[in-house]
Amino acid sequence: MPETQPEPLHAIVPAGGAGTRLWPLSRRAAPKFLLDLTGSGRSLLQQTHDRLRPLTEGGGVVVVTGAAHAAAVLQQLPDLGEENLLAEPSPRDSMAAIALAAAVVRRRHGDVVVGSFAADHVIADTAAFGRAVREAVGVARAGYVVTIGIEADHPSTAFGYVRSGDPVRLPDGATAPTARQVRGFTEKPDAATAAEYLATGEYRWNAGMFVARADVLLDHLAAQRPELRAGIDEIADAWDTPARTAVLERVWPTLEKIAIDHAIAEPVAAEGGVAVVPAAMGWDDVGDFANLAGLLPSGEDGVRVLGDAGHVVADDAEGALVVPRAGRTVAVLGVPDLVVVDTPDALLVTTREHAQRVKGVVEGLGTARDHLR
């Protein structure tokens, strides 16, 4: 890739998903992306914005979120600007959200490169993230839909995988530094399959980051999902006009609910139109308390605390995660890998092994405890 001015990037940040596996920390009214889950003082959304700012000079950041969270997002991101917050009347999955943002950005800025980055992931190595995104933007300019493939350091069964093939050749004949053609995407595998994936060296985790020219993305949508594309265009045409609300209310509920992975990434990969930039960046989707524990530093007693460690008294609880968010003293004794999440109105006690099952607890709260969701 020749030395050029960096392409301007318009980042799209879908801020959705309750993070049910992080209950009772995450709630309907306080979804995961609004929470500080690393003790940094910044929410996951704010950290996402912090990471994207230096990469979007000359471009910008657009956040797509549910109407219920619009005010909270603007409060957390005072520099975003109201015009860069797109509020969805209801959740219609990632394709509608990203396509709407891409269509609005395209009308405002032309056929720029857009990139979608979830608001509720953690990335430890910001520099590595930046390098990967910059390469992805260059490859996207050449017409690819580009994903960033996370180096899999263990055979996780919690993530989907992206399989890479030959190196990407750019229009000027050069080879991209690290980007490769994508041979396909896979759903979350079982443990044996995940181990096989790792052994080949061809598979990386699919972190759901997609970078493409706005016109390329929307052309793919037109080819794959013409009705969805038409609906998005109708809304985007009205967005910066007084008709926005009326059109949004009429059209949005009719849009197909589908993830960008199924709507575009998978079928376009089959046609050879998707590339992957591999990267190791300490990425984590903070999917459950086991992941969260892994992100926090361990105290001398082997206990990880999200919050004020002065609230925690631990004995023989190696690997435990304690979230003392009710301001009370939490004493844990003799249960390794324990998970204790203490909030003012609800307390969860489980172990890291069972962290994935917290979703079932929330479902089991029943109508009498609906206010705790």
Add this chain to the structure above:
Amino acid sequence: MPETQPEPLHAIVPAGGAGTRLWPLSRRAAPKFLLDLTGSGRSLLQQTHDRLRPLTEGGGVVVVTGAAHAAAVLQQLPDLGEENLLAEPSPRDSMAAIALAAAVVRRRHGDVVVGSFAADHVIADTAAFGRAVREAVGVARAGYVVTIGIEADHPSTAFGYVRSGDPVRLPDGATAPTARQVRGFTEKPDAATAAEYLATGEYRWNAGMFVARADVLLDHLAAQRPELRAGIDEIADAWDTPARTAVLERVWPTLEKIAIDHAIAEPVAAEGGVAVVPAAMGWDDVGDFANLAGLLPSGEDGVRVLGDAGHVVADDAEGALVVPRAGRTVAVLGVPDLVVVDTPDALLVTTREHAQRVKGVVEGLGTARDHLR
């Protein structure tokens, strides 16, 4: 034993001990005996009083407690009468407490039979308790110090044991129905020793219940611990006079700190002066949360709740004990035999296996959390 009128009994209830292993439920200001630990609506002290009332007709009940808890005891036992509450200025172990009560009762009522029963134990079978106490009173009238030996249904290492010998022969030549001479007392044994004890059929748990004529008890004290007996006499002489406070303040702090087991039971047993009435009565000293769990009924999900089960959501937590005393929802997932004690200012999470170690947690609270003790 010939049919006679039941002897009147004056029960002595030492109400002391913080019950540190039941923290954070029990506190300095809310010791174990003041708590309702069975969900019956009555504290352990109240249940003790309820049990003793029918056995003390013609006699009475005297409670000995720390000055700090005198008001709470009178509030819980409105029928006790202030004159039957003996407040200790400071804890000086069980011999001083019981001897003082026996000496005061003797001055008020003569050489009646007194019996000491801890305020913080649980007895499921009140009728069996009553039968054992009535027999013990008869044997005590004949001059024995009588203990009640609890049938050991498992080789517990948490209790001391009492070893029985030949049947007790009463002065009229008859044999007591079940009472036997005591061959000796033992401290808490290790598991192997406890198993050997059970195999002999001679050992029963020492529940710390002692029944004797007041004069017999105080004569033994004079023989074994003459200085302690002299101090007790000095205080008892002043008790029902205006000099009580002054004498108590001067003499009480000088009294030897010793348990009745060491001061009287063991040496007098060696002389052949102690008898044991064996009994099975569902006795438990509620020494820790493992014991407490065993006393509570199990829900359909295998979880035992002390408090409102409506606050508890459990999945895959067979054998767990949950005490939801902060009014919050407590969700437990995937940890069998878990112990969760949720109070407004402190939370304990451990397992039944580690219940004995809770004492160490309290010791580890440090000065910064002294208010939580």
